[in-house]
Amino acid sequence: MQAVVLAAGKGTRLRPHTEDKPKVLVEVDGRPIIEDAFDNLLEIGVDELIVVVGYLKEQIINRYGDEYEGVPITYAHQREQLGLAHAILQAKPHVDGDFMLMLGDNVFRANLADVVNRQQEDRADAAFLVEQVPYEEASRYGVLDTNEYGEIVKVVEKPDDPPSNLVMTGFYTFTPAIFHACHLVQPSDRGEYELPAAIDLLIQSGRTIDAIRMEGWRVDVGYPEDRDRAAEQLQDESSRTGAIEAEIMEEPESATD
Template sequence: MQGVVPAAGEGTRMRPLTAKQPKGLVGVAGKPLLTHVFEQLTALSITELIVVVGYRGEQIREYYGNSFEGTPITYVRQESRDGLADAVCRAAGAIETDFVLLNGDNVIRANTKELVARHREADADVTALVEEVPKPEAGKGAVFETTDGEITGIVEKPTEPPSRLVPRGCYAFSPKIVHACRLVTPNETGEYELTDAISLLLWAGHVLETVELDGWCYNVNTPADRETVTERLRSEES
């Protein structure tokens, strides 16, 4: 199993920390943000890291080189940041097996090994780490559509959330997601949404599994997020 890490974003909300470096190299609790991501993925015994770089991506290449703690790194470039489905398409030439996708700005301490185990046992095409959240929070990002307790779709930032079940930024995919990503059309802002690709697989009858989050996951978007995660990590280490 491989690991795919989208890390091409400019990180404008992290300014001034990203004025001269990519978001993935911003320090969180004494190590770069991407190091936290890589550590979580290599703990899953993946065979290769596929890192999608863009803004100041050469700095990421220079910092990590061709491997991380013995796991090979392949870099692919996303020239314009056109969404996660586009990032998967850019990585397609390197994807050979099922893979875990973990966003390059997510710090996670959760049951990711259970996610991988469920994905393999069910021979699934998509396995998502999920959490039920208050309804107002559900409308801030992707949220699953459900019918009689069964997941039937997934939508991005709906005005009226169809459920309170949301993905937590960590997925296991079969290579079938690549074809689905290639079929996605851009949204109103020009981005190719990964959620649209997942919906296409669901519509076509492919298998989706979920694993309830046991632990925590933070998307580090702002300096305030960085401080929150740093404090949490240090408190857990003490």
């Protein structure tokens, strides 16, 4: 399956880190954020990366060229940053069939493969990871409104008064139906073509949509403090992994006759 990685944003909230580089090249724990996205996608079997670039795009193109760890990269150009739905449409000419979508400014240690597997099993037009966040943070994301049976009835982008604290994270799988929905989306109050609005159109038209609870963690690197938090999480995980490996190495061999 192909994967579209969105990497066109200016990252104005992440300044001063983004004054001279695109947001996805800001380093977290010594590595650009986008490399974490690439590694996650390679781990679940992506066979082509389609990277949507915009702000200071030459830095990304010059750094990675036409492949990453042997996986080919194709670049799509978003000349104006008009929202995620608009960004996805820039990738459309390069997409052939179902595809993954990852926001290039998120750091994941989560069950991404579950999303791909569920979408294929259910033949869903969209599948994505969701997580519960504090209510005061929900307005930063696409928020899910559910009925009494837990079914998704609506998706709202960055609402002032969130209907819940269940939000979409930055990893999805789609069929090509999402492109038609993105074409139908109208600009939001922010003047952007929002991805949650496109997904909501799929829901309202009766398409199959799967929401998978996230297991693990992720950090949306939107502010400098998020960058620091992501680095701390990665360092803690590395320390735990190192401790487990050291413990295994110290275990005495089983006695034999």
